[in-house]
Amino acid sequence: MRYWLFKSEPDVFSIRDLKRVGREPWNGVRNYQARNFMMKDMRDGDAVLFYHSNARPAGVAGMAKVKGEAYPDKTQWNPSSEYFDPKSAEDKPRWWLVDVEFVEEFPHFVSLDELRAEPALEGLLTLRKGNRLSITPVERVHYERIRAMGRARK
DNA sequence: GCCAACGTTGGC
DNA sequence: GCCAACGTTGGC
Numbered sequence: 001m002r003y004w005l006f007k008s009e010p011d012v013f014s015i016r017d018l019k020r021v022g023r024e025p026w027n028g029v030r031n032y033q034a035r036n037f038m039m040k041d042m043r044d045g046d047a048v049l050f051y052h053s054n055a056r057p058a059g060v061a062g063m064a065k066v067k068g069e070a071y072p073d074k075t076q077w078n079p080s081s082e083y084f085d086p087k088s089a090e091d092k093p094r095w096w097l098v099d100v101e102f103v104e105e106f107p108h109f110v111s112l113d114e115l116r117a118e119p120a121l122e123g124l125l126t127l128r129k130g131n132r133l134s135i136t137p138v139e140r141v142h143y144e145r146i147r148a149m150g151r152a153r154k
Numbered sequence: 155g156c157c158a159a160c161g162t163t164g165g166c
Numbered sequence: 167g168c169c170a171a172c173g174t175t176g177g178c
Contacts, residue, residue, distance in 0.1 A: 055176095
């Protein structure tokens with residue numbers, strides 16, 4: 001079982017949107033590193049920290065999990081989609097995704113400031129300067145710590 | 155809206 | 167294969 005952090009802009013798709021729909025194909029990822037995590041490394045049931053990026057405040061809003069196995073992102077072949085990729089052939093998909101299922105919204109939103117202030121989270125990739133990856137692996141101890149922070153009464 | 159950081163593209 | 171130009175991300 002692995003642990004991941006998924007970034008999403010809440011204006012586009014928030015933890016509440018995921019709660020409402022229950023399960024969502026994580027489409028639109030157009031970065032090879034992030035794609036490779038989904039295509040090669042994720043397994044059904046992996047734990048996901050749901051991070052709100054480009055938000056005030058930014059931070060971890062809750063938890064989700066990987067549902068099923070990776071499959072091609074259909075938006076890459078849809079000319080009217082903003083994620084359309086004219087260079088991707090149907091018999092050789094370039095972009096893959098996994099479905100993500102809602103688990104819980106944290107009672108306590110864990111802001112980026114709080115993440116940075118927590119010494120136990122030293123090394124968390126998302127906190128590294130210049131890191132823009134929308135999907136990153138998370139160490140188990142970091143995952144456990146952030147979950148505890150999110151569930152704590154403030 | 156600004157801008158630092160980083161990924162991608164394309165000419166050579 | 168190099169690298170300048172360009173586009174995107176994401177915090178502020």
